[in-house]
Amino acid sequence: MTEEPENPPTESETENGQDGPAEETIEAQAQDDPESKGSSEPSAEAEPSSEAEDVPSAEEPVDEQDEVDEDATADESQEVDEPVRIPSLKGLIGRKVGMTQIFDETGAALPVTIIEAGPCFITQIRTHAKDGYNAVQLGLEETSQKRLTGGQLGHLKRTNAPPLKHLREFRVRHLGDLEEGERITVQVFQVGDRVDVVGTSKGRGFAGAIKRHGFHRGPKTHGQSDRERAPGSHGAGSAPGRVFRGVKGPGHMGSVRVSSQNLRVDLVDPERNLLGVRGSVPGPNGGLVLVKERRKQ
């Protein structure tokens, strides 16, 4: 039932391979959505916007990676009826909604996790010159002013962002033409993109060695009274006379930061701010997740 990934990530296509999925998905979306058919050709309104995007980024140090990003944003702007500037940042904060199945154009059922992502605000831009690294700080979920401390409010006020509950940083290679205070929506992603999703795994409390490390269980019979889920030996006896560091045993499990890498974006719904990624995503439904451009290209 599952569809073959059109572009298995290989070393050789780091330069050109990225254009492939982007173009294919535009065709697919044009079939789904009759409205976008008229604008799928480069129209008069869309043209100046793509040129305008080229201008500020031309000042950037020209890099292969940068060129690919520009192509993607230019394509996206042609889909939309009005020329909307789509920020070059591929990252969002969101909340996991849950898993379901959706059907693709061929009728295949895809297992997807739905993430309610964004809209996020750029609350700060960290530059190599000032901070030693390039990153974008995003904020999610408006809240009341009373919920934030004075320091938090002051930080947000700098960029005229509303009071936001969650702030997270996304490392980026090039800052491009991003501006502080800018609004980021799911439109930065396209169907076919590959993303990493970071979340906090479900807490399992104090878990035994079987659940935590996949140890084997003990025998149920032959005179065994209390060995069914026992972890067994922790090591030798008088020499060394202690348990080595890092020996696997029972302990706290879960509630840690977990990344799911290289998930395919199967659904982008700008109306409801929803993203659908293939497969599972760490954490409970309602948990905070970060959606980023995939790290391993």
Added chain:
Amino acid sequence: MSDLLKALDAPVNENIPELRAGDDVSVHLRIREGERERVQEFRGTVIRIRKGGNNANFTVRRIASHGIGVERTFLLRSPRIDKVEVVRHAHVRRAQLYYLRDRKGKRARLPEKRG
């Protein structure tokens, strides 16, 4: 299920009537062979129906050649289902007709629904 997930449900297939356990049905399935698309038919008895939005499905059981039982589960919202025809309603007293798996021949028949 959350409302956001429900919003993503595929539209209900108008060519699928309401199904009940025990119905004799003929499921017309669109099959893609290379470039060509054709319709395949699967006839049998509905032995269970499971609800749940996009995941809703039903299982059809039929006896193939040499008395081999074949069961196939279809997703109710799948766009690959062309249409479903109900041939006959049966009178059954439970929602899951798993007991049909243990029966064959005359004992595997279901009485027709009255009235």
